[in-house]
Amino acid sequence: MARIQTWLADAAAWLEDRIGYSGLQKLAQKKDVPVHRHTIWYYLGGMTLFLFIVQIATGILLLFYYRPSAEEAFESVQFLMAEVKFGWLVRSIHSWAANLMIFTLFLHLFSVLLVKAYRPPRDLTWFSGVGLLGLAMAFGFTGYLLPWNELAYFATRVGTEITGVFPVVGDFFLSVARGGEDVTGATLTRFYAIHVAVLPGATLVILGLHLFLVQKHGMSVPPSVEQEGGARGVMPFFPNFLLRDLVGWLTALAILAALAAFIPAELGQKADPFAPAPAGIKPEWYFMFMFQTLKYLPSHILGIEGELVGVLGFAVAGLFLLLVPVLDRRGARGESSKVFTWIIIGAIVYILVLTYLGYTANPTV
Amino acid sequence: MAAVLYPAGRYIVPPKAGESAAGTVTLPFAPDEIRENEGKIFKFGSRPGILVRLATGELRAFSAACTHLGCIVQYRPDVGHIWCACHxxxxxxxxxxxxxxxxxxxxxxxxxxxxxxxxxxxxx
Incomplete structure (x- = not known):
């Protein structure tokens, strides 16, 4: 026993000499988390990070069998699901974790908005977070095509066509997004490269910045709590908060395993570029509100094509979201900014209603 | 900087493929293989087309790419329309x-x- 302790102490000293980890230990010991009635929202960022780690692990496993070409992609996923031991489980976890990650990311986004945690000096943290949201949605969009099935094919056709609605530069964007004029094998290899190399690289850089800033500024206390006299107290990050975080991660893992086992990811029919779009075609749920909006817009609004108005509207909404810390001047001064609260609630209601309609409205009338 | 960025940027822009040269195609099915009030998708070069036989027996053909966001349309005999399922x-x-x-x-x-x-x- 004494020998093991000596050996561990030697190993610790060896590591300390080389990486100086005691500095990190001190940093972790100094970090506190405010305790108040909104503390629960602090766990969502970590939960999203955990699901991203699951994505990296299962994504690497999928690469062992996946073949990125129009001729082989569908068959390689079919083989993975049917022949490879636990292949169905790995793919199902990858698919469900992607959905849960976007879900917790949305909860994280709206909770940060509602408790006004974007206020300076956390504005840069907010910008990096919105960047991560964009990257997560890009992960979802590019990954959706990779099995090369019917639904994915049309979702990509519509999604990339949207880049083509912009006057003058639209055709150029469309061609770059698709790797040609149409959605073909060239689009598949392009999306594959973006999904497994470009996006993970960009995510690691922005995620590193985001986590550094969270560490630097600490957790934000909502203005409403500050006005009531501040937080009830603080909880040490290490080990109290981290252990609670781990309980959340374990719960997420249990939910993920249950979903993957009981509702495994489907593969559907192989994409056929010369088959009509099937009735009831839908994008991933987090694009549904945009999809449904485009369905309701008339062909022309004030002489401008309806889809252009819709796409520009969403682009402006995205810009507004990014610039919230700059636009909310009252919030930046620590004052109540009810207008922003109502805009955010309005956006949540809009997304929920349009998503609900997307799943319930009869697609043929 | 430009010496690095220009080639890298140019690399991701795909080479321009020649426009589909097809001006005329002979379909791979005979006239009696399409019934009245039915539609069939066909290849018009690299693009999809749709052939519809009306209730009167007349044949009509159109581009099958929806002008909204490019989905491939289909014929709906229940309403007698060409319909895009996407939007x-x-x-x-x-x-x-x-x-x-x-x-x-x-x-x-x-x-x-x-x-x-x-x-x-x-x-x-």
């Missing part, structure tokens, strides 16, 4: 928009039946 766009059998978000009608093609062959060509 619920409806076109009549002249290719005109009758309902939904498509900003313009479908391109129409000329159909000729020569013996047991159907020949579709772009209009003049």
């Amino acid at each position: 619920n766009g409806h076109f009549d059998l002249n290719g005109h928009v009758v309902q939904g978000p498509p900003p313009e009608g479908l391109e129409t093609y000329v159909v000729n039946v020569r013996g047991d062959q159907i020949v579709v060509s772009k209009g003049a």
